[in-house]
Amino acid sequence: xxxxxxxxxxxxxxxxxxLTINCTYTATGYPSLFWYVQYPGEGLQLLLKATKADxxxxxxxxxxxxxxxxxxFHLEKGSVQVSDSAVYFCALRQNTGNQFYFGTGTSLTVIP
Amino acid sequence: xxxVTQTPKHLITATGQRVTLRCSPRSGDLSVYWYQQSxxxxxxxxxxxxxxxxxxxxxxxERFSAQQFPDxxxxxxxxxxxxxxxxxxxxxxxxxxxxxxEAFFGQGTRLTVV
Numbered sequence: 001x002x003x004x005x006x007x008x009x010x011x012x013x014x015x016x017x018x019l020t021i022n023c024t025y026t027a028t029g030y031p032s033l034f035w036y037v038q039y040p041g042e043g044l045q046l047l048l049k050a051t052k053a054d055x056x057x058x059x060x061x062x063x064x065x066x067x068x069x070x071x072x073f074h075l076e077k078g079s080v081q082v083s084d085s086a087v088y089f090c091a092l093r094q095n096t097g098n099q100f101y102f103g104t105g106t107s108l109t110v111i112p
Numbered sequence: 113x114x115x116v117t118q119t120p121k122h123l124i125t126a127t128g129q130r131v132t133l134r135c136s137p138r139s140g141d142l143s144v145y146w147y148q149q150s151x152x153x154x155x156x157x158x159x160x161x162x163x164x165x166x167x168x169x170x171x172x173x174e175r176f177s178a179q180q181f182p183d184x185x186x187x188x189x190x191x192x193x194x195x196x197x198x199x200x201x202x203x204x205x206x207x208x209x210x211x212x213x214e215a216f217f218g219q220g221t222r223l224t225v226v
Contacts, residue, residue: 034214043114043202043217044155089155099168100145100204100215104154 002027004090006103013080013110021075021106023064023090031092033057033066033073038087038105047075047088080110115139118203118218126226130191133221137184137205143167144186145206145215146178150199161186193225 007022025033032051036044048057053068062077073090090103115138125131137144146158148171157170161180172178175193180186190197200222204215 043219046214049214099157099160102155
């Protein structure tokens with residue numbers, strides 16, 4: 001079956017620290033992978049995506065590389081800001097289907 | 113603004129009641145997805161419609177039902193409500209079909225059952 005596993009939170013970092021949020025997946029075939037972000041009181045917003053192995057998605061200083069050999073899509077940012085405080089969701093979508101499978105979310109708090 | 117509109121934003125109702133949540137997808141999107149987000153269960157996929165037809169079903173209770181209308185808006189009906197149904201209900205839309213496109217989420221309807 002299809003599933004996504006994210007590192008447990010919450011994660012608390014100081015401003016300008018390096019961020020890694022781990023995400024691994026289980027899927028048949030070649031899914032597309034996504035990171036969504038949910039700011040307090042809002043819906044989920046797409047942060048970045050990758051559609052095939054070795055693709056790197058990037059946006060707003062965040063990056064994630066689709067690693068098929070390790071079935072991973074870890075989210076990284078070199079220097080976090082207070083405004084990055086949010087819940088981050090890793091997700092996959094099969095190319096032959098429409099359903100999105102989400103991880104449980106990782107809460108990030110960045111302190112000044 | 114994602115372009116996905118959900119109404120109402122907040123809903124408070126009593127146990128045993130029935131409510132309807134509404135979702136208007138982004139212009140041009142044919143697929144609508146419903147998700148339930150609760151503190152203990154995370155983001156749970158409920159159901160997907162594509163161009164008016166049910167496409168995929170997730171962990172949707174029998175007390176819940178949904179439909180997508182010819183103008184592509186969708187409604188999620190929740191009946192015989194229980195305290196445990198209190199959650200954020202998100203609607204998302206995508207172009208649909210078998211494409212690697214992302215889903216765009218609405219801001220959600222927060223349902224409180226008292």
